[in-house]
Amino acid sequence: MANPIKVSVVMAAWNSAQFITQAIDSVLQQTDVELEVLVVDDASTDNTVEVVSKHPDPRVKVITSEQNGGPGAARNIGFQASQGEWIAVVDSDDAMKPERLATMLKMAADDTDIIIDNFCEQTPDGKQTAPIYNRVELPVGDFSLAHLIATNLMFSNVHSTGYVKPLFRNAFIKQHQVRYWPEVKIGEDYYFLANCLAFGAKAQVVDSCGYIYTIREGSISRVINIEHIDTLLKYDTQLVNSFNFDSEATKAQQYRTQNMHTARKYLEIVAKLKHKDLSAFIDMIKYPQSALLLSLPVKKRLNKVLNK
Numbered sequence: 001m002a003n004p005i006k007v008s009v010v011m012a013a014w015n016s017a018q019f020i021t022q023a024i025d026s027v028l029q030q031t032d033v034e035l036e037v038l039v040v041d042d043a044s045t046d047n048t049v050e051v052v053s054k055h056p057d058p059r060v061k062v063i064t065s066e067q068n069g070g071p072g073a074a075r076n077i078g079f080q081a082s083q084g085e086w087i088a089v090v091d092s093d094d095a096m097k098p099e100r101l102a103t104m105l106k107m108a109a110d111d112t113d114i115i116i117d118n119f120c121e122q123t124p125d126g127k128q129t130a131p132i133y134n135r136v137e138l139p140v141g142d143f144s145l146a147h148l149i150a151t152n153l154m155f156s157n158v159h160s161t162g163y164v165k166p167l168f169r170n171a172f173i174k175q176h177q178v179r180y181w182p183e184v185k186i187g188e189d190y191y192f193l194a195n196c197l198a199f200g201a202k203a204q205v206v207d208s209c210g211y212i213y214t215i216r217e218g219s220i221s222r223v224i225n226i227e228h229i230d231t232l233l234k235y236d237t238q239l240v241n242s243f244n245f246d247s248e249a250t251k252a253q254q255y256r257t258q259n260m261h262t263a264r265k266y267l268e269i270v271a272k273l274k275h276k277d278l279s280a281f282i283d284m285i286k287y288p289q290s291a292l293l294l295s296l297p298v299k300k301r302l303n304k305v306l307n308k
Contacts, residue, residue, distance in 0.1 A: 005034055026096050112204045119133075
């Protein structure tokens with residue numbers, strides 16, 4: 001008997017009572033797709049569970065976690081409980097366009113394990129941007145581990161493809177026992193996707209833009225510090241040691257590692273300058289690539305002026 005649920009939508013939630021209903025409703029408005037919505041409450045201290053439990057649509061199910069484990073841990077719970085042929089991840093303050101899931105499924109090849117589309121951003125006042133990725137950053141067609149690694153760099157003009165919200169074939173995830181690394185609090189989606197690709201998943205980018213990412217001030221994805229980079233370097237090492245990368249992925253990883261060390265030294269120089277530590281100027285001479293990044297704040301301010 002065919003599985004009646006086409007897509008299981010997993011939504012990790014923590015203190016999301018004020019906005020989660022909007023996210024859930026955007027999922028339920030999907031056209032031409034049988035789905036379930038699995039909201040995994042990550043030990044919220046507000047009334048998120050109550051709000052979700054009162055949702056009248058029977059397709060919405062709430063799963064409670066006894067301990068706060070972060071988004072990765074919550075998604076693992078949701079993935080394990082999922083019954084759909086495909087699994088989608090939606091953040092509790094984001095949304096999807098009504099035709100998103102049906103369009104992605106229609107455009108994907110039969111042997112695809114991961115379907116990726118573009119996304120737009122939405123400001124707190126409701127304004128939506130154009131699609132984030134251009135065709136170079138997110139080319140339509142096959143999507144490789146090497147490309148994922150090469151497009152996830154620090155202080156780069158290339159938009160990070162680690163932010164995509166793919167559809168994952170449930171059978172592939174469970175066959176290979178792919179899991180989020182719960183201890184990773186930044187870049188958890190990147191490492192999950194990287195693990196899938198390293199296991200041999202066939203990933204495809206479709207010419208569609210249906211996910212709506214909500215911009216929030218102070219988001220950890222927008223504020224990078226030295227501790228974050230150290231964490232990424234640690235888990236990059238774990239990823240590399242877990243698989244035998246092909247030559248292209250290995251080359252991309254070597255460049256990413258170099259890029260992160262450059263970014264780390266840049267942040268050290270900035271911290272020294274703020275504390276009027278004159279050794280910062282010595283570092284600028286010793287690490288010219290890191291020193292070049294000091295122009296970033298100037299470029300950012302100039303872009304704001306030009307775009308007014």
